[in-house]
Ligand SMILES: Nc1ncnc2c1ncn2[C@@H]1O[C@H](COP(=O)(O)OP(=O)(O)OP(=O)(O)O)[C@@H](O)[C@H]1O
């Protein structure tokens with residue numbers, strides 16, 4: 001059953017030199033309910049723009065975009081922006097920054113439980129609970145925003161290169177944390193990544209985008225069974241899928 | 254640093270005293286630091302100066318509080334409703350450029366020659382300064398951040414108190430500091446121009462008419478200290494309130 005349906009989506013921006021820059025060009029995309037989709041595409045092809053349009057932050061020039069056959073505003077969605085500084089509230093500490101996304105007051109326990117599971121540099125994120133953003137490193141801020149997004153529990157979760165600032169180990173741990181939450185809540189996830197291992201490991205389906213003017217170049221299904229384990233990255237099936245993605249990517253003009 | 258600053262003032266005072274003592278300049282309009290010092294001691298010993306200080310201080314503070322109470326929400330609202338912003342910005346810019354003191358004669362007609370007209374002039378200026386600061390603080394908020402807050406389900410008053418206000422607070426505070434200085438200036442100017450009643454400005458004009466040169470200087474120093482203390486307490490308050498800015 002289609003959850004998110006995008007048809008003939010067009011997005012143009014004003015060029016600095018004058019005229020219009022066509023970023024998204026009649027883009028079509030279907031995403032099923034509960035599907036985990038990663039988006040893989042060249043720099044500047046419009047991945048961030050696409051996520052912003054799906055979140056309602058930007059208006060498309062043309063085309064339709066619906067969730068469950070209704071306007072996107074009807075669905076609870078959340079976008080984790082590329083830079084955490086766009087999402088953190090500087091006057092709130094880590095706990096407060098997350099709690100703002102939760103309606104009732106007695107969510108402290110829920111927050112602690114999640115923050116305890118997130119390990120960074122030998123500490124848990126919970127240990128930074130009363131730190132203010134200016135006292136946190138970039139990756140900690142990013143993790144805080146991801147934790148907020150998870151606890152907000154949207155029906156559609158959009159993430160824009162969320163793990164790009166994390167070290168190798170933290171990123172892998174966050175991959176598994178995210179998959180665990182996803183398995184439990186069965187929400188639909190759209191995840192932009194430049195890391196092919198990450199893109200394949202997480203996804204039911206990898207969507208490869210072309211260069212501008214951007215369309216979907218190919219959708220590659222990932223046939224690894226779930227729950228995923230980091231060790232699967234070494235299997236032949238994983239390598240085969242990864243090869244398909246990279247092949248497709250290298251064909252982009 | 255503070256210590257060096259005090260030292261510099263001390264050196265200037267000594268040099269000043271030396272110049273006056275050696276009769277290098279005419280002392281008709283220049284008082285010696287020692288004279289000023291004794292005048293100050295005398296003023297505080299007699300005690301009457303306190304009522305003038307408190308009159309000026311309270312007028313300034315009330316004018317400031319009115320300015321903050323009106324300017325803060327108004328500025329945020331104007332900044333938030335950007336489209337209205339365009340039409341109202343010109344009006345605000347015009348009013349802000351208007352020398353507030355020009356309104357004093359008019360305000361005297363409205364409010365009489367008591368405290369009200371003085372406070373009205375100072376509050377007029379202060380309100381505009383704070384409104385413009387709050388407006389700029391709110392306007393610079395990234396659109397994505399606002400959309401994100403709405404995504405999180407914040408509405409109405411919550412958007413105002415939990416997002417717009419703290420987000421623009423650093424800018425609002427620089428407006429507060431500017432406004433309190435303007436209020437003090439305007440209160441003193443209005444006191445000078447009316448004379449008579451209590452207030453440091455009124456004492457200043459009395460001292461001038463009586464050729465009481467030492468007292469003139471003493472009053473200027475008191476006003477300077479009040480201005481300095483006001484400004485400094487706002488800096489301290491800002492550090493407390495906007496603690497999240499770090500360094
Ligand atoms: N507000 C804007 N005004 C004009 N052009 C824009 C604007 N936002 C994005 N663009 C242009 O749209 C194109 C796509 O930008 P976008 O940020 O979506 O790319 P991206 O795929 O996320 O890139 P990256 O991989 O670097 O994150 C770029 O060419 C960019 O210059």
Ligand SMILES: [Mg+2]
Pocket residue numbers: 047048049082160
């Ligand atoms: Mg991007």
